[in-house]
Amino acid sequence: MKYILVTGGVISGIGKGVIASSIGTILKSCGLRVTSIKIDPYLNIDAGTFSPYEHGEVFVLDDGAEVDLDLGNYERFLDVTLHRDNNITTGKIYKHVIERERRGDYLGKTVQVVPHITDAIQDWIERVAKISVDDDDAEPHVCVIELGGTVGDIEGMPFFEAFRQFQFRVGQDNFCCLLVSLVPQPLSTGEHKTKPTQHSVRQLRGLGLSADMIICRSQSKMDDDVKLKVSNFCHVDLENVINIQDCPSIYRVPLLLQQAGLVSFFARRLKLQISSPKSRTFLYKWRDLANRYDRAVEEVSIAIVGKYTKLEDAYISLIKAVRHAALALNRKLNLVWVEAESLEPVSQKKDPASYHGAWKALCSANGILVPGGFGSRGIEGKVLAVNYARTSKTPFLGICLGFQAAVIEFARNVLNWEDAHSTEFNPDASKKVVIEMPEHNPGQMGGTMRLGKRRTVFTEETGVLRKLYGNKDEIDERHRHRYEVNPIFVDAFSKNGMKFVGRDVEGKRMEILELPGHPYFAAVQYHPEFLTRPLKPSPPFLGLLLASCNKLQLFIERGCRISPSHEFGSIAQSDSDDEEVIAYTHSGATEDDM
Numbered sequence: 001m002k003y004i005l006v007t008g009g010v011i012s013g014i015g016k017g018v019i020a021s022s023i024g025t026i027l028k029s030c031g032l033r034v035t036s037i038k039i040d041p042y043l044n045i046d047a048g049t050f051s052p053y054e055h056g057e058v059f060v061l062d063d064g065a066e067v068d069l070d071l072g073n074y075e076r077f078l079d080v081t082l083h084r085d086n087n088i089t090t091g092k093i094y095k096h097v098i099e100r101e102r103r104g105d106y107l108g109k110t111v112q113v114v115p116h117i118t119d120a121i122q123d124w125i126e127r128v129a130k131i132s133v134d135d136d137d138a139e140p141h142v143c144v145i146e147l148g149g150t151v152g153d154i155e156g157m158p159f160f161e162a163f164r165q166f167q168f169r170v171g172q173d174n175f176c177c178l179l180v181s182l183v184p185q186p187l188s189t190g191e192h193k194t195k196p197t198q199h200s201v202r203q204l205r206g207l208g209l210s211a212d213m214i215i216c217r218s219q220s221k222m223d224d225d226v227k228l229k230v231s232n233f234c235h236v237d238l239e240n241v242i243n244i245q246d247c248p249s250i251y252r253v254p255l256l257l258q259q260a261g262l263v264s265f266f267a268r269r270l271k272l273q274i275s276s277p278k279s280r281t282f283l284y285k286w287r288d289l290a291n292r293y294d295r296a297v298e299e300v301s302i303a304i305v306g307k308y309t310k311l312e313d314a315y316i317s318l319i320k321a322v323r324h325a326a327l328a329l330n331r332k333l334n335l336v337w338v339e340a341e342s343l344e345p346v347s348q349k350k351d352p353a354s355y356h357g358a359w360k361a362l363c364s365a366n367g368i369l370v371p372g373g374f375g376s377r378g379i380e381g382k383v384l385a386v387n388y389a390r391t392s393k394t395p396f397l398g399i400c401l402g403f404q405a406a407v408i409e410f411a412r413n414v415l416n417w418e419d420a421h422s423t424e425f426n427p428d429a430s431k432k433v434v435i436e437m438p439e440h441n442p443g444q445m446g447g448t449m450r451l452g453k454r455r456t457v458f459t460e461e462t463g464v465l466r467k468l469y470g471n472k473d474e475i476d477e478r479h480r481h482r483y484e485v486n487p488i489f490v491d492a493f494s495k496n497g498m499k500f501v502g503r504d505v506e507g508k509r510m511e512i513l514e515l516p517g518h519p520y521f522a523a524v525q526y527h528p529e530f531l532t533r534p535l536k537p538s539p540p541f542l543g544l545l546l547a548s549c550n551k552l553q554l555f556i557e558r559g560c561r562i563s564p565s566h567e568f569g570s571i572a573q574s575d576s577d578d579e580e581v582i583a584y585t586h587s588g589a590t591e592d593d594m
């Protein structure tokens with residue numbers, strides 16, 4: 001097993017996660033099996049109780065773990081399925097050690113950060129690195145470990161000490177350390193400044209780890225003399241100083257790293273028998289994606305009616321899912337953020353400008369997306385957005401709370417149950433159309449929801465979503481909710497046109513709804529955004545984008561064809577007709593371009 005530690009210098013938030021996942025992607029393309037571990041040195045046991053404002057989205061894994069959003073990056077880039085233990089937090093490690101102490105496992109010894117916490121960290125990493133993350137259950141060859149935060153943070157200290165020891169435990173040839181550091185360009189001179197990086201490297205060395213490679217993140221391209229300076233002052237070979245400048249899309253990052261000679265670096269440093277990416281298609285595929293992203297001109301606008309609209313990280317997987325679907329159609333995505341609360345009539349009195357602004361934004365979009373959420377703020381605005389989408393026949397996708405909002409809206413305005421609501425927001429509503437699930441444990445926060453991968457069975461032969469999912473009988477998607485559609489009202493909904501076309505295996509829990517006759521009105525109780533991939537867009541999102549571009553019908557008529565000949569699972573254009581339905585058409589890159 002080869003371990004690649006990726007740490008950060010100067011500041012966090014400069015794309016360490018994307019760089020670490022890109023490294024994994026490159027090694028995977030060389031024929032290696034790659035896994036990854038994300039370390040978050042905070043005390044929380046997991047990300048389940050985080051406010052989206054604080055840390056962005058809570059990402060959910062198949063096994064129901066609520067983890068840091070960076071794990072989403074790894075899953076999407078490496079196309080793997082990670083597990084709960086692939087995310088380590090200080091809280092998890094301490095909990096583990098304290099539980100052992102209570103059991104008497106330390107035989108009366110004083111339990112200390114060194115060696116007990118540091119040993120626990122190393123054991124955890126060695127154990128988890130071996131767990132398969134692919135369908136074939138095979139043990140990985142390489143484990144990319146991203147240590148959150150930056151060198152020198154108090155919280156990170158036990159982890160740095162653990163890795164200092166770890167390099168000897170596993171041997172020099174099996175461990176290397178990369179530092180991703182910011183090289184700022186102060187406006188006054190515009191020059192690249194390497195001093196903060198020098199300090200970070202020195203600090204890292206003080207902790208007993210030396211950087212084998214420094215990846216300098218900068219706004220614009222660094223000159224060779226700046227690289228030379230980093231090399232001289234930071235005790236790193238010039239060829240191991242790499243510059244990744246800001247680029248239009250993250251799809252360029254694997255290409256830039258590959259061009260910088262990463263494969264030969266790892267081959268040398270970790271004694272790996274690799275020479276270049278095994279398939280040239282790897283590079284082709286990323287270049288094609290990056291080009292397509294840069295070159296798309298025709299726009300499609302999607303309004304996201306949410307409540308954390310000030311912080312895009314709060315909806316990161318959702319944005320990825322919409323983007324992947326837009327890329328499949330070669331469309332330039334225009335995301336329109338609409339504050340749900342601003343759509344409510346009270347806001348018209350309080351702040352007429354934001355009220356009218358929000359409605360204008362909503363009405364001008366080609367498609368409307370109502371995402372998941374918790375708490376009552378903005379729920380009425382979401383219901384109003386659903387109402388607009390339904391009555392104006394604007395393509396609509398509702399997710400989790402968006403699914404529940406669609407049910408509430410239909411009950412109020414089609415069934416005329418005026419005070420229909422979810423018991424989450426009005427426990428006294430006369431028509432409780434959305435109710436708490438028995439699993440919910442109200443006394444405790446965190447880990448009390450229906451979480452992770454669950455099966456949905458399609459109950460009807462027809463239906464748009466079933467077609468979009470490739471006509472499968474059943475699908476597995478990830479969940480994160482406490483409330484569900486009240487099954488006693490399902491018949492009333494059905495008779496009036498709202499069809500629950502997907503249910504859980506027992507048929508009692510509503511998972512997918514559709515409104516036949518509407519250009520695209522679909523909502524799902526699960527979170528399809530957690531399983532989207534750049535080249536395998538999530539079907540409900542693909543449907544929304546197709547409908548928003550007026551291409552859904554054509555796509556369905558032509559059999560929802562995913563090209564079998566195309567290695568990346570791309571979506572074909574019809575060969576019988578010149579008109580392109582949706583396309584992974586050529587962006588101009590050819591394999592020989594590499």
Ligand code: GLN
Pocket residue numbers: 371372373374375399400401402424480481482483484
């Ligand atoms: N608050 C709703 C529930 O608990 C929806 C949750 C969500 O959107 N993730 O069921």
